[in-house]
Amino acid sequence: xxxxxxxxLALFYGAYIARVQSSLQINWNNxxxxxxxxxAIIIIAYWLRMINAAVFGWYAAKIANRTQxxxxxxxxxxxxxVVGIVLWIIAIIVILSYFGINISxxxxxxxxxxxxxxxxxxxxxxxxxxxxLIMVDRPFKVGDEIKLPTGERVKVLKIxxxxxxxxxxxxxxxxxxxxxxxxxxIVNYSEVRHG
Numbered sequence: 001x002x003x004x005x006x007x008x009l010a011l012f013y014g015a016y017i018a019r020v021q022s023s024l025q026i027n028w029n030n031x032x033x034x035x036x037x038x039x040a041i042i043i044i045a046y047w048l049r050m051i052n053a054a055v056f057g058w059y060a061a062k063i064a065n066r067t068q069x070x071x072x073x074x075x076x077x078x079x080x081x082v083v084g085i086v087l088w089i090i091a092i093i094v095i096l097s098y099f100g101i102n103i104s105x106x107x108x109x110x111x112x113x114x115x116x117x118x119x120x121x122x123x124x125x126x127x128x129x130x131x132x133l134i135m136v137d138r139p140f141k142v143g144d145e146i147k148l149p150t151g152e153r154v155k156v157l158k159i160x161x162x163x164x165x166x167x168x169x170x171x172x173x174x175x176x177x178x179x180x181x182x183x184x185x186i187v188n189y190s191e192v193r194h195g
Contacts, residue, residue, distance in 0.1 A: 038095055045091035049084050056080040078161065123179070127162040130178035134159055140188045148176060149184035 060076050089110075097103050118125060140146045144156045146166075154166035154174055164181060166174040 034099070037098055041091050041095050041098075045087050048087050052083050052087065053080060056083075123177075124162060127178045130182035131159065131161045131164070133182055134164070134178055139186050140190070144188055144190035146189065147187035148174070149180060149186070153189070 056076050056079065093103050093106070096106065134140075140156050140159075142156050142158065145153065146156060147153050148166065152166075152168050152174065154168045156164070157167050157173075158165040160178070163175050163177050166176065168174045
């Protein structure tokens, strides 16, 4: 779908140049070359994104299913999205630099924008990092019976990227931010030491 949208935008760009041509005497070879360059970069980015999806899909189907850890199962979609976004950003930077637009100012703007987003989403980022640490440290796993910092005895249903889900008394669904779990003492009743 993004490929079709980009192709339509490139065609509109070409039509716009053709309309302006009557007043500016534009070199058609130059215009056609630029349109084909933009289309080529978009096609390459699209196919690299498809290859990225295929590689992560292959890894999830062939390798991640054989491992006992569920970390890779939970982080594959996140890594796949990040790589896809990075590919499109690189494609846009290549296109802009081809047209002579100063990309250093754009990169600086992206950096400042990223900092602003990071500050605004500080709690969300903290929860994601805490979720990652819970998945790595494994103080509890899905199916374990634990005691939450609030004193409730629950069964672990899901360890999410930002929040984890538990089944409490009377089948109540309890959702707790991962940051709260990582900062507090957790009692795991399922981890019984023998010997």
